[in-house]
Amino acid sequence: MLGLRRLLLKSRSGLRLQHTAPVAVKNEPIFDFKQGSSERQALEKALHDLKGKTLEVPCVIGGEHVWTNDIQYQLCPFNHSHKVAKFCYADKDLINKAINAALSAHQEWDLKPVEDRAQIFFKAADLISGLRRAELLARTMFGQGKTVIQAEIDAAAELIDFFRFNAKYAVELQHEQPISEPPSTNSTLYRSLEGFVAAVSPFNFTAIGGNLAGAPALMGNVVVWKPSDTAMAASYTVYKILLEAGLPPNVIQFVPSNGPVFGDTITESEHLAGINFTGSVPTFKTLWKLVSQKLDKYRTFPRLIGECGGKNFHFVHSSADVVSVVNGTIRAAFEYGGQKCSACSRMYVPDSLWPEIKKNLLEEHKKIKVGNPVDDFETFFSAVIDDKSFARIKKWIEHAQSSPNLTIIAGGKCDDKTGYYVEPSIIESKDPHDPIMKEEIFGPVIAIYVYPDNKYQEILHLIDTSTPFGLTGAVFAQDKNVVAEACKVLRYSAGNFYINDKSTGSVVAQQPFGGSRISGTNDKAGGPHYILRWTSPQSVKETHTPLAKWKYPYME
Helix, strand or coil, rough: CCCCCCEEEECCEEEECCCCCCCCCCCCCCCCCCCCCCCHHHHHHHHHHHHHEEECCEECCCCCCCCCCCCCEEECEEEEEEEEEEEEECCCHHHHHHHHHHHHHHHHHHHHCCHHHHHHHHHHHHHHCCCCCCHHHHHHHHHCCCCCCHHHHHHHHHHHHHHCCCCCCCHHHHHCCCCCCCCEEEEEEEECCCEEEECCCCCCHHHHHHHHHHHHHHHHCEEEEEHHHHHHHHHHHHHHHHHHHCCCCCCEECCCHHHHHHHHHHHCCEEEEEEEEEEEHHHHHHHHHHHHCCHCCCCCCCCCEEEECCCCCECCCCCCCCHHHHHHHHHHHHHHHHHCCCEEEEEEECCCHHHHHHHHHHHEEEEECEEHHHHHHHHCCCCCCCHHHHHHHHHHHHHHHHCEEEEEECCEHHHHHHCEECCCCCEECCCCCCCHHHCCCCCCCCEEEEEEEEHHHHHHHHHHHHCCCEEEEEEEECHHHHHHHCCCCCCCCCCCCEEEECCCCCCCCCCCCCCCCCHHHCCCCCCCCCCHHHEEEEEEEECCCCCCCCCCHHCC
């Protein structure tokens, strides 16, 4: 990939690409971090070096570090006395300055050959794969409360894959060209969007932040990036890695800021060309409404791309493999404390299998270790991200404790003295329409409804219609006819659909990610079509023979 060369043909209409060999890219291997391994030693050193330390994170506007008086702190979720990062909020004037700085770099960056832009992201991926891996994992573990493996899957493997595969897709896209018929030559130029792209990233995946800002930039756009307050240290590290890899300073502006202030400011600019968002449904709806109310301001219709979460399901048929159901559900519901957009939050189990599934779930539940992921690598998941998340999840548990339709069969305790800890909680519901079966929780809580075996078809329809989400879901069944039926009924219930596998764990280029309904715009991050959303294609026709007369033959 590093030897990629651009081959050009000059014509009167400009530059056209000749065919080059496909870019060879593979998914990044995931390290095991076994005792004595070199990757474990490097990570342990990085964790030791960061323990108790506070990273200072400025706004970076026009390549300059800027501090305001509005100082904020990112706290460690499992030890909220540890300030992981000190940062400041940009005000409206500073956000506008960032927009102008980005726009000043747009033309030069847009005209830069895509292969040259791709090389920057290939190099950034190589840096994360090698020298910067341990630091980025450590920042993610301290700042977002991830375990070793969750940090490795996210901040290393997935982010590397985003950078490499997006770069591969960007280069290969140039060869998607229209048909040419004599006496003309036709071509498509994949221009960037006209204006700037605002990237608004969440806390739960370091890789998402890098992708939300990186993918538009790769395609020639300039970006104003608002990172999550609770992922500040890791996001800033990704930003610095991109600069180290050769990204020009003005292409991405790093702008921590208050959410409503940022949203109001970017949507006031006539140059807003797009918003790349991952976060809550209410926030995305607010941004969409702001844009729609201000359409007359803009030079173009802004692209709105969003991924907003879900109420993800496991449907279990009586023919399912019980061991697979139990293990898959433990992982899907409780890895990273259920703070994945794809986490399993509701499960439907046939009464014939429920005794065995319940017994095994409770046995495995006892083995789950919740704690400090830095000091104890055997921790399965740690504290939830912050006090707001803790309070929200606690209310759901209190709802389960007070409702006659709900029974907490495991977990149910919360403690925020040292960190924002919530026990993995399994709740049995007698009512499939209870709010706990329909609304997103975003925490280590799963609700289970037990249904009569012969009612499975009704349950499939219930799954499809009882929530407004459509992100991920899984069907566990060995009966192929049931699988086929489920695929048909649940066709629009999930953008990422799993058969005999858990609802989490999508891999870049293998299962491009996204859902529809209120789960988002389903643009499939990690797939080849995602980068096309960040382009404004131009069709160019060049005719090589002069037009000798204007009359058509039938007129003569």
